[in-house]
Amino acid sequence: EAQVTQNPRYLITVTGKKLTVTCSQNMNHEYMSWYRQDPGLGLRQIYYSMNVEVTDKGDVPEGYKVSRKEKRNFPLILESPSPNQTSLYFCASRGRFSAGNTGELFFGEGSRLTVL
Amino acid sequence: AQSVAQPEDQVNVAEGNPLTVKCTYSVSGNPYLFWYVQYPNRGLQFLLKYITGDNLVKGSYGFEAEFNKSQTSFHLKKPSALVSDSALYFCAAGVGGFKTIFGAGTRLFVKA
Numbered sequence: 001e002a003q004v005t006q007n008p009r010y011l012i013t014v015t016g017k018k019l020t021v022t023c024s025q026n027m028n029h030e031y032m033s034w035y036r037q038d039p040g041l042g043l044r045q046i047y048y049s050m051n052v053e054v055t056d057k058g059d060v061p062e063g064y065k066v067s068r069k070e071k072r073n074f075p076l077i078l079e080s081p082s083p084n085q086t087s088l089y090f091c092a093s094r095g096r097f098s099a100g101n102t103g104e105l106f107f108g109e110g111s112r113l114t115v116l
Numbered sequence: 117a118q119s120v121a122q123p124e125d126q127v128n129v130a131e132g133n134p135l136t137v138k139c140t141y142s143v144s145g146n147p148y149l150f151w152y153v154q155y156p157n158r159g160l161q162f163l164l165k166y167i168t169g170d171n172l173v174k175g176s177y178g179f180e181a182e183f184n185k186s187q188t189s190f191h192l193k194k195p196s197a198l199v200s201d202s203a204l205y206f207c208a209a210g211v212g213g214f215k216t217i218f219g220a221g222t223r224l225f226v227k228a
Contacts, residue, residue: 004159031214033216035218040125040220041220042122042206042218042219042220042221043160043206043218044218045215045216048214048215050214090159090160092160103148103150103165103210103216104150104162104165105150105152105160105162105216106162107152107159107160107161108159109157109158109159110157110158110159
């Protein structure tokens, strides 16, 4: 089954304790992205990756890091989490734009993070 | 700045009535336009898209959307709402070949 898998789904942590949210896709997609969802703000892009070893900042990258060492994995790292990073996080992927692929995103189920 | 606007935080409709969820966009060039739906405790699911061609596009679960270039709108519609359609709906625009801009979302309540 084609899917994007995120872990953990729920996490409560404390300020300053490093954490990683993993994301893996099994569709051989080139493009992967992280979003955070906050009430009234929709989805805001944190980082994205066009392919292995190619990453770039989205609209709200402060406080986050990513890496793309393998095509299927795109972990989100919070080196020193703060309460303003309490949010619902989504990983998404899609294939390269082509005649047969027009860019719809496939989303994971979300990771709800609370930073105390 | 490029943006997608969903002017209604919430839309209420009775089951069996038609529904419309509004979306307008402000992006350069010819955007790819999408609608996604989010059910409680789930990720977003793709509903439909407009790339080019016919201004009325049909998608999953009986939904359709009408692209209007002059009004820069891409409203989501369904002729007869179901209680199970109650969810959070996001309009989005694909720009620049790799970026997707999302609206803030509209919560749809369908009352039995």
